[in-house]
Amino acid sequence: MTTEIPLDNPRSRTALFVASPKGAAFCRRLARRQLADWGLHSTHTEPFHCALLIVAELAANAITHGRIAGRGFELHLSLTTSVRRGTTLRIEISDPRGDRLPVLPAVHTPNAQTGRGLTLIDALCDRWGTIPRHPNSKTVWAELDLAPAAPTTPDVP
Structure with a gap:
């Protein structure tokens, strides 16, 4: 069993939004600002834009397929090493x-106006999946590898 050991404290941001088109727009705006604050817009340009598209698709799915009246959705972003x-x-x-x-x-379906969000997410990220949450809710997650792990050097006797 391999345990992942963080080398530094993860940077993270969590926010709650109303499950509406306006809430999804606020979610996209917050994600853009947070990723820019972490420097992704200048150091990892392609992953920055991929991440924004993933956030947009997941937020759209949350307000379209995951909505319950009176309950919102949550965005959580984390950057770890x-x-x-x-x-x-x-x-x-x-x-x-x-x-x-x-x-x-x-x-x-060739002329369908919807139904391609998860296909885009699958193509843009390195991994994605779902996690059940209590009570009767879920988290859909996607990960982008920004920088490879440091190469391991063999022990020299």
């Missing part, structure tokens, strides 16, 4: 519909 993975950006969106898990579609 570990021995095994290097620097990783993790994006999490939690919503109150644990009974509606995302499924990557096997086939797309």
Whole structure:
């Protein structure tokens, strides 16, 4: 069993939003500002834009498929460095519909106006999945590897 040991304290940000188009817009704006504050817009330009698209798609799914009247959704961003993975950006969106898990579609209808969000997320990130939350809610997460792990040097006798 391998345990990931963080080399420094993760930088993280969590915020709650109303499950509405305006809430999704605020979520995207906060993510853009936070990622820029962490310097991703200048040092990791492509992952910065991929992360913004992932946030947009996950927030859209939360307000479309994960909405329950009177309950919002949560964004959690974290930036960590570990021995095994290097620097990783993790994006999490939690919503109150644990009974509606995302499924990557096997086939797309050519003229459909919707249904490509998870396919985009799958193509843009290094890993993604879901985590059940109590009571009857879920978190959909996606990770982007920003910098590789430091190479290990063999022990020289």
